[in-house]
Structure formats: structure tokens, C-alpha cells
Amino acid sequence: MRWPFQNNGALLKQFYEDRWHRSDPFDVNSPWIAGKYPALRYNEGGHSNYNKTSTYWTTNVWYLRARTIEFGYTLPKAWVQKVKIQRARVYANASNLFSIDNMKKVGVEPEIIDPNGLQYPQNRFINLGVNLSF
Incomplete structure (x- = not known):
């Protein structure tokens, strides 16, 4: 879940549909639409928005x-x-x-x-x- 595009991986539907995203995906200045999950996108110079260490995806599994x-x-x-x-x-x-x-x-x-x-x-x-x- 931490690296959704790794190895050309497919995203789970709920992460894609309920994520933070721009109202116009082709305009970086368009307003953000809030979601439950973080934005999933490629950035210039790599995938820096989702390959940093974060506790967001950490889950206490039982x-x-x-x-x-x-x-x-x-x-x-x-x-x-x-x-x-x-x-x-x-x-x-x-x-x-x-x-x-x-x-x-x-x-x-x-x-x-x-x-x-x-x-x-x-x-x-x-x-x-x-x-x-x-």
C-alpha cells in the first residue's frame, strides 16, 4: 500500500476513488478535493510524494x-x-x-x-x- 505504482502495480479501487486530488488533473494550480487517502501521483524527479517513510500506511494487524x-x-x-x-x-x-x-x-x-x-x-x-x- 505504501508504494502503489511499484512494479507497474494496480491500485486498489478505494485508494483511487477516495484520495486527495486536484479538481483538474492537468492544472497544478487547480483546487484540491479532499479525500481519505493521500494523493497518488508522479512528481518531477521521481515519485517523491509516496516513497518517503510515513506512518500513514502503518496498520496494527490482528x-x-x-x-x-x-x-x-x-x-x-x-x-x-x-x-x-x-x-x-x-x-x-x-x-x-x-x-x-x-x-x-x-x-x-x-x-x-x-x-x-x-x-x-x-x-x-x-x-x-x-x-x-x-
């Missing part, structure tokens, strides 16, 4: 993640011995099934550790299985 959940059921021996199976178990497990966090409003994964935000979010996996012992 989250609760279901990292791994597994449900299983072992069928009673009386049922499985009828079909000559010693043990039968059915199960379902999931990784990263859901996350409760305060970062959904900006569309950022709470566990991203890359300082420029160019990291993919956590993958979600759901597995179903049967474990049979003959």
Missing part, C-alpha cells in the same frame, strides 16, 4: 486463522467386519479454511511478510479421505 482443522470418524467394528475390513475411518481436513482479521477492508493478507506486499496470499486446501485396514 487476526485469528483456522490454520488446520480435521474431522474424522472411525466406523464401528461391527459394521466393517461384515465386509472383511479390520478398521475404517473417514475424514476431512482443511488448511487455512478462514481468517478473521482487520485487513479485509484493504484487501491484504494479514500474514504477508514481504515489505512491498508482492506476496501471494495463503492457499486454502480441503482434503477428503478414507483410511482402510484389511
Whole structure:
């Protein structure tokens, strides 16, 4: 979020639509229109308006993640011995099934550790299985 144009990156819609900007983008003397987010623009000599250190984009992140959940059921021996199976178990497990966090409003994964935000979010996996012992 700190470097919105880095690596030809796309802006999140809310940062673009609710930002400080000039009423006429081609006239540097036109009046400013207030917004929630800072102005996003290229300046002469580089991108000096958004590559300076600032606490504006700093966010206190909190989250609760279901990292791994597994449900299983072992069928009673009386049922499985009828079909000559010693043990039968059915199960379902999931990784990263859901996350409760305060970062959904900006569309950022709470566990991203890359300082420029160019990291993919956590993958979600759901597995179903049967474990049979003959």
C-alpha cells in the first residue's frame, strides 16, 4: 500500500476513488478535493510524494486463522467386519479454511511478510479421505 505504482502495480479501487486530488488533473494550480487517502501521483524527479517513510500506511494487524482443522470418524467394528475390513475411518481436513482479521477492508493478507506486499496470499486446501485396514 505504501508504494502503489511499484512494479507497474494496480491500485486498489478505494485508494483511487477516495484520495486527495486536484479538481483538474492537468492544472497544478487547480483546487484540491479532499479525500481519505493521500494523493497518488508522479512528481518531477521521481515519485517523491509516496516513497518517503510515513506512518500513514502503518496498520496494527490482528487476526485469528483456522490454520488446520480435521474431522474424522472411525466406523464401528461391527459394521466393517461384515465386509472383511479390520478398521475404517473417514475424514476431512482443511488448511487455512478462514481468517478473521482487520485487513479485509484493504484487501491484504494479514500474514504477508514481504515489505512491498508482492506476496501471494495463503492457499486454502480441503482434503477428503478414507483410511482402510484389511
